[in-house]
Amino acid sequence: MNKVGVIMGSKSDLPVMQDAIDVLRDFNIEVEVDIVSAHRTPEKLFDYGKHAHTKGFAVIIAGAGGAAHLPGMIASLSPLPVIGVPVKSSNSIDGWDSVLSILQMPGGVPVATVALNGAKNAGILAAQIIGSNNPAILNKIIDYKESLKQIVLESAKDLK
Numbered sequence: 001m002n003k004v005g006v007i008m009g010s011k012s013d014l015p016v017m018q019d020a021i022d023v024l025r026d027f028n029i030e031v032e033v034d035i036v037s038a039h040r041t042p043e044k045l046f047d048y049g050k051h052a053h054t055k056g057f058a059v060i061i062a063g064a065g066g067a068a069h070l071p072g073m074i075a076s077l078s079p080l081p082v083i084g085v086p087v088k089s090s091n092s093i094d095g096w097d098s099v100l101s102i103l104q105m106p107g108g109v110p111v112a113t114v115a116l117n118g119a120k121n122a123g124i125l126a127a128q129i130i131g132s133n134n135p136a137i138l139n140k141i142i143d144y145k146e147s148l149k150q151i152v153l154e155s156a157k158d159l160k
């Protein structure tokens with residue numbers, strides 16, 4: 001029950017969503033990627049949201065641009081935690097359309113929303129959720145945080 005589902009509204013979102021897929025694979029977490037659109041494939045959306053928790057998923061990452069209803073609709077259907085990635089799509093209003101669609105959920109139906117195009121953080125957050133109950137993944141997160149610290153400390157050495 002450690003799999004992460006990474007879904008997006010269109011294949012055009014893949015260049016952004018690839019960051020989540022890459023970081024999860026770096027953490028050796030199994031990822032299943034799919035295209036699911038609330039607007040264009042509503043039956044697939046319903047089926048995915050209703051059954052993901054019976055298929056070994058622990059977390060769902062959902063990315064979409066524009067009128068980004070996908071993450072919220074998945075959150076309304078699924079008991080699993082949903083992380084939303086606002087995607088700055090080609091005809092967007094600077095990405096604000098997607099940010100606000102994903103962020104401003106009604107009470108009772110949370111979507112953990114990351115920054116615009118913040119798929120990497122979505123992947124790390126999903127790994128942290130899994131790591132809270134999995135010591136091997138938790139240790140990888142600890143090592144990852146240590147590596148971030150070392151990069152910053154190294155970069156500061158040049159300044160002296």
Ligand SMILES: Nc1c(C(=O)O)ncn1[C@@H]1O[C@H](COP(=O)(O)O)[C@@H](O)[C@H]1O
Nearest residue numbers: 009010012037038039064065069070089
């Ligand atoms: N926001 C949604 C949903 C949805 O929320 O269900 N389905 C597709 N889209 C978004 O439409 C944008 C343009 O899609 P196309 O590039 O396919 O025209 C994409 O960013 C997609 O996530």
